[in-house]
Amino acid sequence: MSESSIDSLEKLYARRCHCGLNALNLTAWTDLNAGRRFYKCPRPKVTSCGYWEWQDKQQLPPRAVTVIVDLKGKLDVMKVERNKLKRIVDGMEKAERDNLEILFEEMKFISA
Structure with missing residues (x-):
């Protein structure tokens, strides 16, 4: 076009x-x-x-409305699940960063 x-x-x-x-x-x-x-x-x-x-x-035809509402409901559930997984990953990343900072401090102490 x-x-x-x-x-x-x-x-x-x-x-x-x-x-x-x-x-x-x-x-x-x-x-x-x-x-x-x-x-x-x-x-x-x-x-x-x-x-x-x-x-x-x-x-819209009733069937189309039903399909759209169903898909929207599934999308909403997936958004909740995505946010839950994002919080888990963020927590894991923070824990890993904290562990690396501890190891770095220990290495600085050992090398000093």
Whole structure:
């Protein structure tokens, strides 16, 4: 796809909020609307103009929503597991660093 056709697609799907800013194009992750794309004002909630619109006018098929929600649940479980393993590895690295510092100090003492 050429760069100009990408630009024209972006212009075709671009939306402006009531503030006149380019609206964010995001994906919903709620169980009811998982996978649906929508536009919203890019400003924080307290200063937002409240612009919000679905990109598509209909909900995804129930099976697609089920698959997306299931995969999101599995991803969330994997993120928890990854964080747990990261903490374990970080602890092992710290213990190894501490051991090396002790050995280094002992070697300095022996060589002195």
